Amino acid sequence: MAPTSTVQLGVRGRTKMSGEKVLLVLDEQLRGHDTFLTAILHLDQPVRADGLQVRILTFDDVTVLSPLQSTALPEEGEKEWSGTLLLPHGLRPPRIPNDLAAAVAEAGIDPDAWSGPEAAAVGLPRRSRHRPASCRADQPHCPVVGEEDVSAPVRLVSLDVGYTLGEPTGRTVTQRLVELSALPPREVKRITQRTLHVLSPGDDGALAGLCAELGIGAGDFPHDHLPAHFTLWPGAVEAVARIAQVVPVVTLSNVSHWDEAGSDIAALLAPHIQAHHPSWRLGFAKPDPRAVQAVADRHGVRPAEVLHVGDSLDYDVRGALAAGAQALWITRESPSRAVLGLLAEHPGRVTVVRGLAEAADHIHQAVTSPPNPGRSCTTS
Numbered sequence: 001m002a003p004t005s006t007v008q009l010g011v012r013g014r015t016k017m018s019g020e021k022v023l024l025v026l027d028e029q030l031r032g033h034d035t036f037l038t039a040i041l042h043l044d045q046p047v048r049a050d051g052l053q054v055r056i057l058t059f060d061d062v063t064v065l066s067p068l069q070s071t072a073l074p075e076e077g078e079k080e081w082s083g084t085l086l087l088p089h090g091l092r093p094p095r096i097p098n099d100l101a102a103a104v105a106e107a108g109i110d111p112d113a114w115s116g117p118e119a120a121a122v123g124l125p126r127r128s129r130h131r132p133a134s135c136r137a138d139q140p141h142c143p144v145v146g147e148e149d150v151s152a153p154v155r156l157v158s159l160d161v162g163y164t165l166g167e168p169t170g171r172t173v174t175q176r177l178v179e180l181s182a183l184p185p186r187e188v189k190r191i192t193q194r195t196l197h198v199l200s201p202g203d204d205g206a207l208a209g210l211c212a213e214l215g216i217g218a219g220d221f222p223h224d225h226l227p228a229h230f231t232l233w234p235g236a237v238e239a240v241a242r243i244a245q246v247v248p249v250v251t252l253s254n255v256s257h258w259d260e261a262g263s264d265i266a267a268l269l270a271p272h273i274q275a276h277h278p279s280w281r282l283g284f285a286k287p288d289p290r291a292v293q294a295v296a297d298r299h300g301v302r303p304a305e306v307l308h309v310g311d312s313l314d315y316d317v318r319g320a321l322a323a324g325a326q327a328l329w330i331t332r333e334s335p336s337r338a339v340l341g342l343l344a345e346h347p348g349r350v351t352v353v354r355g356l357a358e359a360a361d362h363i364h365q366a367v368t369s370p371p372n373p374g375r376s377c378t379t380s
């Protein structure tokens, strides 16, 4: 019986022959995956193969997938490959080194081909208790936690803006407040994230409260702030357009009124998005689950039917999961063991990809493909 999957990762690399077996060597090591041992791989290239069972072999500086069944992979030369890896639900207790040693032998790998493989078989940290991915302890303003519906289709895609679609050029008002306040920068950012991003420009009382919290005079608030200009990254409009071909798209951005005043995000992404939802207009900022829930309400879908896409684990992924929505996390970092543990709390609700184009591909697949147990978030 195939394992129940919980985390999907976009992966790529090159093939390598080991004896008569074709192995799949990843371009980047998967950190924190060494206790999963087996997983399902949906191979996209050089040949299409769904539901391939593979054994994960993680060494010091390389991760190798060893297929547990015959494949149509070419055996001549090293070929580029890519696909989606579905990691099983739940971290298995480490049985290293015996299990890994057996897997290495089974895969026919010559240990001398990799640097320091022996070290990977020892010293793995013990399994840790996973915390639910609801709001963080320092986010007391997150009172609502949505219910997850793993069978819900994707009927709305919400896109984060900053560092998902592009980036601001110039100083933000938060950076100016960091300079004005005597508090540590991290504390100023935490306060502004909670307060400034949901502050209506006409709410003088709230603004005075923010200034008091930051320890600056109300008259010192940089009302003269010239908002940064927002620049979309190359390919962003094309990716949004591609997503909009199959599902309605909106934006959901944590941003203050003062930082956004100089940019018209809706115009930049027209005609592909149905609405732009900055936090200062919504009155809620991620990871407050009410941000995603409010957007879902406005577009007549359930939070479980929203797929939120963003670059921030803390704001985008946690905010989506807390609302009961699905999350697509764009990151070029290999998820840590702690992150994988967090994602394991939400089987099939999070997909990890490395870029916006890959996100668009995944959304097309999720929206247009008929139900397929091999492609779904949960297999059994």
Ligand SMILES: [Mg+2]
Pocket (backbone or CB within 6 Å): 160, 161, 162, 163, 164, 310, 311, 312
């Ligand atoms: Mg962002």
